Every structure is written in C-alpha cells, then in structure tokens.
Amino acid sequence: MCLGIPGRVLSIYSADGVRMGKVDFDGIVKEVCLEYVPEVQVGDYTIVHVGFAITRVDEASAQETLRLFREMAMLEEELNPDQHAELRAPPACPVLHDSN
Amino acid sequence: MKYLDEFRDGALAQRLAAEIRQHTTRPWRIMEVCGGQTHAIIRNGIDQLLPPEIELIHGPGCPVCVTPLETIDTALAIAALPGVTFCSFGDMLRVPGSRHDLFYVRSQGGDVRIVYSPMDAVRIARENPQREVVFFAIGFETTAPATAMAVLTAKRLGLRNFSMLVAHVLVPPAIEAILNAPGNRVQAFLAAGHVCSVMGYWQYVPLAERYRVPIVVTGFEPLDILEGIRRAVRLLEAGEARVENAYARAVTFEGNCAAQKVLAEVFEPCDRAWRGLGVIPQSGWRLRPEYRDFDAQHRFAIGNLHVQESPICRSGDVLQGKIKPNQCPAFGTLCTPRTPLGATMVSSEGACAAYYNYGRMAAPAPLHHY
Numbered sequence: 228m229c230l231g232i233p234g235r236v237l238s239i240y241s242a243d244g245v246r247m248g249k250v251d252f253d254g255i256v257k258e259v260c261l262e263y264v265p266e267v268q269v270g271d272y273t274i275v276h277v278g279f280a281i282t283r284v285d286e287a288s289a290q291e292t293l294r295l296f297r298e299m300a301m302l303e304e305e306l307n308p309d310q311h312a313e314l315r316a317p318p319a320c321p322v323l324h325d326s327n
Numbered sequence: 328m329k330y331l332d333e334f335r336d337g338a339l340a341q342r343l344a345a346e347i348r349q350h351t352t353r354p355w356r357i358m359e360v361c362g363g364q365t366h367a368i369i370r371n372g373i374d375q376l377l378p379p380e381i382e383l384i385h386g387p388g389c390p391v392c393v394t395p396l397e398t399i400d401t402a403l404a405i406a407a408l409p410g411v412t413f414c415s416f417g418d419m420l421r422v423p424g425s426r427h428d429l430f431y432v433r434s435q436g437g438d439v440r441i442v443y444s445p446m447d448a449v450r451i452a453r454e455n456p457q458r459e460v461v462f463f464a465i466g467f468e469t470t471a472p473a474t475a476m477a478v479l480t481a482k483r484l485g486l487r488n489f490s491m492l493v494a495h496v497l498v499p500p501a502i503e504a505i506l507n508a509p510g511n512r513v514q515a516f517l518a519a520g521h522v523c524s525v526m527g528y529w530q531y532v533p534l535a536e537r538y539r540v541p542i543v544v545t546g547f548e549p550l551d552i553l554e555g556i557r558r559a560v561r562l563l564e565a566g567e568a569r570v571e572n573a574y575a576r577a578v579t580f581e582g583n584c585a586a587q588k589v590l591a592e593v594f595e596p597c598d599r600a601w602r603g604l605g606v607i608p609q610s611g612w613r614l615r616p617e618y619r620d621f622d623a624q625h626r627f628a629i630g631n632l633h634v635q636e637s638p639i640c641r642s643g644d645v646l647q648g649k650i651k652p653n654q655c656p657a658f659g660t661l662c663t664p665r666t667p668l669g670a671t672m673v674s675s676e677g678a679c680a681a682y683y684n685y686g687r688m689a690a691p692a693p694l695h696h697y
C-alpha cells in the first residue's frame with residue numbers, strides 16, 4: 228500500500244466539490260483526487276498514493292519508475308488490490324497461539 | 328555483483344558503488360527508514376554491493392508492521408460486528424492479531440472489504456446508508472492526506488454512517504526515539520522520499536543538528552537508494568551532520584502545503600504505540616475533537632481487549648536493527664509469509680518478508696566489533 232506510482236493526468240473535473248481527474252498508469256486508468264496538486268494540468272505527470280496525487284514529477288522520471296514497477300509486476304496489484312487479495316490469502320487463518 | 332544487470336543503468340550503479348567503496352574508511356551504520364526502500368534493497372541486493380564496512384539497518388517504516396496489536400484487535404472486533412462494513416488496505420488483512428486476522432473475520436461472515444483508496448470507503452458509505460462503514464486509517468504522513476480528505480468529504484456529504492479507526496504514525500518522532508534509545512546503533516538515516524513529498528524536509532533539520540546525524544532524503548529506485556547511501560557516507564566521513572535532498576525530483580524543502588493545511592485541520596498529534604517499539608511520544612495523529620463523530624474508536628467503544636503477542640516473534644528487535652530477520656529462530660520455519668507470527672512477515676515491505684521472499688535464508692556472518 229505504500230507505493231507512490233507516477234501517472235499521466237488525462238482529464239480534470241470537479242466531483243462533489245473535490246478536484247478529481249482521470250490518471251493513466253501505463254494503461255490502467257483510475258480516478259484520482261487532485262485536490263493537493265492545484266498546479267497540475269492535463270498532460271502532466273504526478274505521483275499518486277492511495278488515490279491521491281501528492282506531487283508533480285517530470286515525464287522522464289515517471290516513465291522510468293513505471294518501467295520498474297512493470298518489471299516487478301507491481302502495478303496491477305497496487306491499483307486493483309481487491310482482485311488480488313484472494314491469491315495471497317492463506318486457505319484458512321492459522322490460530323496462532325492460545326490465550327491464557 | 329550478480330544483481331548489477333538488474334539496474335536500469337548498470338554502469339551508473341557500478342560507479343556509485345565504486346564511489347561508496349572508495350570513500351569508506353571506517354564502519355558506518357545507516358538506517359533506511361522506509362519499508363519500500365527495505366524491499367528494494369533486498370530485492371536488488373544493494374546491501375551486497377556495498378563494502379563490508381557499511382551496514383544497512385532496516386527501520387520501522389512499514390505502517391502495516393508497526394500498527395500495534397491492540398489496534399489490530401480493535402479492528403477485528405469492530406469488523407466482526409453485525410451491520411459493519413469494514414474497509415482496509417489489502418496488506419492489513421493478514422496481519423495477525425492476538426487470535427486471528429481480518430481474513431478470518433471475513434471467512435466467518437464479516438463484511439470486510441479491500442479498498443484502494445479511503446475515498447472508496449466514503450463511496451461505499453454513501454451507497455449503503457443502512458451499513459456502518461469503517462475505514463482502517465493506517466499509514467505515515469504520505470497516506471494521512473488521503474484519509475483526512477475522506478473525513479472532510481464525509482462531513483461535507485453529511486454521512487452519519489462513516490468512521491475511521493485511526494492509527495497514523497509519523498517519521499520524525501520515530502527517528503528521534505531510535506536516536507534516544509539506549510544502545511542505538513544508527514549513525515545516519517535515509518529519510519523516506521514520499522513522506523517528504525508531503526511534509527517537506529524542514530522537520531529533519533533540527534534533528535540532524537541536535538543529534539549530530541546526517542539525514543538524506545532518498546527515493547525508492549535502486550539508483551536512488553545507492554545515491555542516498557553515497558551521500559550519507561560522504562557526510563559521515565566528512566563529519567558533517569546535515570540534511571541533504573537526494574530526491575529533488577519529487578521533494579521540496581516545504582513539501583506539499585495544500586496537504587499540510589488539510590492535515591492540520593483534521594488531525595492533531597498524539598502519543599502512539601508502535602508494534603515492537605512501544606509508545607513513542609507525539610508520534611501519531613488522531614482526529615481533532617471537532618471530527619470525533621468520525622472516530623470509530625469513539626463510536627464503537629470496544630473495551631477490555633486482552634492482547635497477546637506471539638512469544639516467539641522478535642520483530643521488535645528486527646525493527647530496531649538489533650537482529651537481522653534471518654537471525655530470528657522462527658524465520659522461515661514456524662514463520663513464513665503464509666503463516667506469519669509477526670507483522671514484519673506480513674507486508675511485502677516488512678523486513679522479514681523481504682528477506683524471505685528474496686531468499687536471504689542464511690544468517691549473516693557475525694559482525695566484527697570495531
């Protein structure tokens with residue numbers, strides 16, 4: 228959950244009074260809150276953490292980071308976590324130890 | 328050097344490593360605070376590129392790992408209540424509480440959902456007015472702006488069925504606690520880049536001065552980390568205790584002012600217990616009294632929890648850099664990512680899981696005592 232992923236802002240709009248946008252992470256498009264990056268415009272790259280843009284970055288460094296995440300196959304899992312949770316879950320929770 | 332070809336620019340990595348070797352005249356111990364950096368260091372074998380004098384100590388910068396057992400047990404109790412929809416980041420579901428984890432609660436019929444963003448939990452609350460929707464707000468300063476905005480949004484929408492179990496933790500007080508701990512071994516810090524994207528790095532300047540310790544703001548990619556180490560070594564060798572920013576492409580001195588303003592509006596500092604480390608003064612954020620209606624702790628008043636840590640787990644020693652994960656007797660045998668005894672084995676950013684996932688099974692050679 229701690230990753231910050233760079234993405235490209237595709238559009239900016241207001242939803243319930245909050246500045247939101249569509250952001251493209253190497254093909255995966257997500258809705259992102261842009262309230263904290265008032266300077267960011269359509270076409271800019273921004274680092275996104277749990278659905279919030281936290282800072283602007285330049286395109287070259289954004290592309291480089293995306294390439295690394297792609298190699299580590301971390302992008303899908305971070306952005307669509309509920310579809311991956313079952314894979315990681317153990318079949319049943321082990322009872323760790325008895326209480327006394 | 329088998330890892331070198333995995334670097335984007337192997338030649339540059341080689342040059343940075345050579346420069347570090349060249350400048351190192353004495354043993355130094357450097358802590359990378361952030362779990363994301365720990366993960367990258369072990370995955371890429373960065374520690375093995377360094378001269379033997381440099382020891383990396385893996386810090387407590389994984390929010391999943393440091394959320395105290397009592398809070399996990401509170402989460403488990405709330406999630407099991409009828410009428411509650413409990414929303415969390417995925418990593419938290421397998422964190423062992425005293426008796427079980429959130430996956431277990433779900434298997435027993437609890438409505439536990441994994442969300443990507445706290446705003447997803449606000450949406451679920453809005454769409455399900457008959458449910459009590461609770462979000463498990465863990466994380467460092469990087470994550471807190473998101474949960475703060477979720478509360479503001481819920482308030483503006485007039486949602487009465489949304490609340491948060493808040494367990495936010497802060498980096499600078501943790502660094503100070505590590506420096507103050509008896510027997511502290513850390514001589515320099517790599518500060519977590521994205522925490523500083525939000526908060527800037529002005530908070531670290533007085534720490535560097537007071538404790539005479541170099542602090543380098545560092546990114547997450549292998550080359551970023553090598554560069555952070557290179558700068559830390561240079562400062563250590565020169566006897567200079569100051570803050571340097573090695574992640575300028577995403578971090579400014581002031582940080583993100585818009586985010587800091589909202590954080591100050593919604594949260595106030597509080598003492599916070601860290602799993603494995605104990606209570607650190609003023610090291611957390613809780614909701615301000617004006618937002619108490621959104622505080623799950625207040626709303627659900629779960630009392631009388633008997634918490635019990637695994638008697639075997641040594642994650643506290645791991646988090647303080649006293650042992651490496653593979654020096655824990657349970658590592659890789661009783662304790663694996665599928666059967667974690669402690670939180671540092673659960674999250675991919677936890678030091679124990681990083682060592683396990685990247686095959687660091689053997690305990691390191693005993694350290695020389697200089």
Ligand code: SF4
Pocket residue numbers: 639640641642643645652655656657658659662663667668669670671672679
């Ligand atoms: S290996 Fe497991 S039991 Fe040992 S310290 Fe790490 S989490 Fe705890």
